[in-house]
Structure formats: C-alpha cells, structure tokens
Amino acid sequence: MNDLTQAWIDFWNGDLTLADEIVHDDFIWHVAPLTGGPSQDHTGRAQLVEWVRGSHETMPGLKFTVQVGPISQDPFHVLRWFAEAGQVSFHGTDILRVEDGKIAEYWLNADGLWAAQQLGLIPS
Numbered sequence: 001m002n003d004l005t006q007a008w009i010d011f012w013n014g015d016l017t018l019a020d021e022i023v024h025d026d027f028i029w030h031v032a033p034l035t036g037g038p039s040q041d042h043t044g045r046a047q048l049v050e051w052v053r054g055s056h057e058t059m060p061g062l063k064f065t066v067q068v069g070p071i072s073q074d075p076f077h078v079l080r081w082f083a084e085a086g087q088v089s090f091h092g093t094d095i096l097r098v099e100d101g102k103i104a105e106y107w108l109n110a111d112g113l114w115a116a117q118q119l120g121l122i123p124s
Helices: 005-010 016-022 044-056 112-118
Strands: 021-032 040-043 064-072 076-085 086-100 104-108
Touching: 005 016, 005 064, 005 076, 005 086, 005 104, 016 021, 016 044, 016 104, 021 044, 040 044, 086 112
Parallel strands: 021 104
Antiparallel strands: 021 040, 064 076, 076 086, 086 104
16 A cells, blocks of 8 residues: 555544645535435535444444455556444445645545444434
8 A cells, every 4th residue: 555545544533633734725525414314515625524434433342354455557546445333344445546745636436324223323
C-alpha cells in the first residue's frame, strides 16, 4: 500500500490530524445517504472530517482494514475494505482520485443499509 492510501485508512481509523496532509483543498466526495436514496455530492475537507468524527462517535471502536488493493491506475486508487465496531460490521469500496499528491475526489460504495440496520436506525 502506498503512503497516501495508508494515510487514508489511518484517517478513517480516527487520525483526523491527517486531513490537511492528504485531502486536497478542493475536495469533493460522492456518497449515497446511509438510509438510502440517490448519491449526493459533498465538498470540503472540514465537512469530511466531521463525517469521519461522527462515524466514530456513532460506532465507538470503528476500525477499517483493507481487503483488496490499492488497485492503482493514476490518478485513481481503489480500495476494498471491511469495517467493524463492536457487533456492527460492513464492507465498502473507495475510489480515490489524486491531484497534486492529495485526494481530490472520492466515491464511496458501501453497504450502508446493512450498517444502518445493525445500528437500529432502520428496521431489518
């Protein structure tokens, strides 16, 4: 795994101090809402940090491990991961576009519905 993708996983594992180092100033990400619906676009490093912080508050002990990748074809890197937090577990795939040595764009494909059901946010 290269330094940038390892730092991305470390960031998602709670090292929020990495954001300025690895996330581009003009960062944008694309993700479907946790409880379903069409993909939504979000912008900004600070908003990403708050999303990750909130994920760790909602799921104490949240830990991501890479199962596949990174698969790289510049400027893109793809990671298949597994996340666990207590009795909650789910999988996902990140597609990262790198610009100027930082992550400029991010597409998330995760089994958020399964995570939301395990958290009791929506019925099974």
